[in-house]
Amino acid sequence: MKCENLDVWKRGCQLSVLVYKYFANCKDYSFKDQITRASLSIPSNIAEGLEKESDKEKARYIEHAQGSAAELHTQTLIGAQIGYIDQQTAEQWKDETTQLAKMLNTLKKHMKQ
Structure with a gap:
């Protein structure tokens, strides 16, 4: 996968793991679901975006990752x-x-060049 060499993807994965572990025993399932989904969405959108053909589509998924951050x-x-x-x-x-968010912004700028 193209994403596996990117520091922003690796760091997004690491943060998601930390969030999941931190909330493993949380009883507020609504909050737990929301925060873990947001954390998982960062590296997931990076990965999905980098597999797209057009730079416009790639940038759209990077923007989704920024929103999740x-x-x-x-x-x-x-x-x-x-x-x-x-x-x-x-x-x-x-x-x-x-x-x-800063790293994603830089990545998005490089896609537009």
Whole structure:
């Protein structure tokens, strides 16, 4: 797969694994489902997009991954405020989603060249 050599995809996968493990025993199934789906959507959209033929389609999936990173960032912030995520973990995840968004933006720009 084309995605497996990209740092942004690898980091997205790592973050998704962390989120899944962190919420493994969470009883709020709605919140758990939402935040884990957002985390999984980041690397999944990167992978799907890179397999598309046209640059326009690829960019669209990268934009979906960016949206999922923003969604995860927001859910992390809220999760910390309601006591589901400890502050240190929340800061790490927010920093990582910010970095992923920047990396995705760079990737999208390279596709348009």
